[in-house]
Amino acid sequence: MNHQVSQNQFLPTPTRRNFLKGFTGGAAALPVFPGLFRAESGDELSRVASSLTTADTVSESFWQLVKEQFTIKPRFIMLNAANLCPSPHMVRERVFRITDDLDSDVSFQNRAKFDALLEESRRKLAAFMGATEDEIAIVRNTSEANNMIVKGLELKAGDEVVIFDQNHPTNNVAWDVRAARIGFTVKRVSLQRSPESVEEMLKIFRSAISAKTRVLAWTDVSNTTGVKLPTRELCRMARERGIYTHVDGAQTFAALSRNLHELGCDSYSGSAHKWFLGPKEAGLLYIRQERIAEIWPSVVGVGWGNKAETSARGARKFETLGQRDDAAVSAVGTTVDFLNLIGQSRIEARIRQLAAALKDGVMKIPGAKLITPTTPELSAGVCVLRFEGMNNQKIYETLYTKHGIAGAPTGGVRFCPHIYNTMEEIDRTISALAQVIKEV
Numbered sequence: 001m002n003h004q005v006s007q008n009q010f011l012p013t014p015t016r017r018n019f020l021k022g023f024t025g026g027a028a029a030l031p032v033f034p035g036l037f038r039a040e041s042g043d044e045l046s047r048v049a050s051s052l053t054t055a056d057t058v059s060e061s062f063w064q065l066v067k068e069q070f071t072i073k074p075r076f077i078m079l080n081a082a083n084l085c086p087s088p089h090m091v092r093e094r095v096f097r098i099t100d101d102l103d104s105d106v107s108f109q110n111r112a113k114f115d116a117l118l119e120e121s122r123r124k125l126a127a128f129m130g131a132t133e134d135e136i137a138i139v140r141n142t143s144e145a146n147n148m149i150v151k152g153l154e155l156k157a158g159d160e161v162v163i164f165d166q167n168h169p170t171n172n173v174a175w176d177v178r179a180a181r182i183g184f185t186v187k188r189v190s191l192q193r194s195p196e197s198v199e200e201m202l203k204i205f206r207s208a209i210s211a212k213t214r215v216l217a218w219t220d221v222s223n224t225t226g227v228k229l230p231t232r233e234l235c236r237m238a239r240e241r242g243i244y245t246h247v248d249g250a251q252t253f254a255a256l257s258r259n260l261h262e263l264g265c266d267s268y269s270g271s272a273h274k275w276f277l278g279p280k281e282a283g284l285l286y287i288r289q290e291r292i293a294e295i296w297p298s299v300v301g302v303g304w305g306n307k308a309e310t311s312a313r314g315a316r317k318f319e320t321l322g323q324r325d326d327a328a329v330s331a332v333g334t335t336v337d338f339l340n341l342i343g344q345s346r347i348e349a350r351i352r353q354l355a356a357a358l359k360d361g362v363m364k365i366p367g368a369k370l371i372t373p374t375t376p377e378l379s380a381g382v383c384v385l386r387f388e389g390m391n392n393q394k395i396y397e398t399l400y401t402k403h404g405i406a407g408a409p410t411g412g413v414r415f416c417p418h419i420y421n422t423m424e425e426i427d428r429t430i431s432a433l434a435q436v437i438k439e440v
């Protein structure tokens, strides 16, 4: 099946002038507009930001404008944010520009500026996540960040690590591999069914903890079922018992408002190339200040330094990873600028709005079983459903080949909407799904 579509199938896109009338009240705001597409300088950014604060941000036309920041193929619907996200123009340009600059001059002298650009990214990311700069390491992805914690914590035979059984392999199998060397025990917490309350989940975790438990490691939002864990409450429960807490934030980093100090975890990981909309192969490792010294490094490279120097560097000690992609690292800060233009709470609200509409629609399709809970306390942007007795893999494949809808085959069929999706796309996905299940 050819999923190329002809031009006349394209939806009408509001003209810039019409669009602006929709949210700022007219042509007065026109000069601001190009800034959002190519905003690079601080001046342009602040002009755009101030126009957005007065915007009618709940209108679909606003989100259409946001969508125009991305280069997604026309008529294709990207619903795979849990895995990989596109980056907006601003971020892509930053990556292209710095890569170009680097390829034109790889001298030490030209590259000297990258230290300052890394620190700029760190400063912006720290402010965005409610942490201090010393608590932030910009690593390569969630996998690496998780493994740094698994390998870095000092554990001994007889200790116990309690993990959520839906954890990603990097926060799951990685514990087994380490335990095989050291001799500690890995205990898994399972949810037997879709949870109905936060208290129900807390109870299961509470009963798994023992006097031997040294670490509690879970996933903020599961990538396999979409269930959202009560992270703040779990952190509190663990802290009262002196247990180290590691949270895999791959599915919440920039999807949900996350103030890490308020959340109370000891460490948190995330990938820039997922919900954060940032450069590929950049990631976040946050470690609470008091815990940094006790985490051993997995990689020791140039810049490690002596004991005093290392301890003064805070979480930067986890960044001695050899040659980095400086363009990606510096674009992390640019991504924060982009997200701040829209606002984290507005982004979370939009993701939740799209996810709710999606769940609502799929639940009406005969045979569809929603795996992800529907309430906001128990779910976020990851939506998993399954058609019992049907070939879910084929459903997922057909959605892409026939309709250009990119989900994932995780746990059945998984859809993860983000700010580059529109309500019209959600409707189109539900109609396509209803059609596909009759065909496969």
Ligand SMILES: Cc1ncc(COP(=O)(O)O)c(C=O)c1O
Pocket (backbone or CB within 6 Å): 082, 083, 141, 142, 143, 144, 167, 168, 170, 219, 221, 222, 223, 248, 250, 251, 271
């Ligand atoms: C919960 C979770 N943790 C970790 C990862 C690994 O992310 P990355 O491949 O960016 O390291 C994923 C990937 O989907 C994930 O869903």
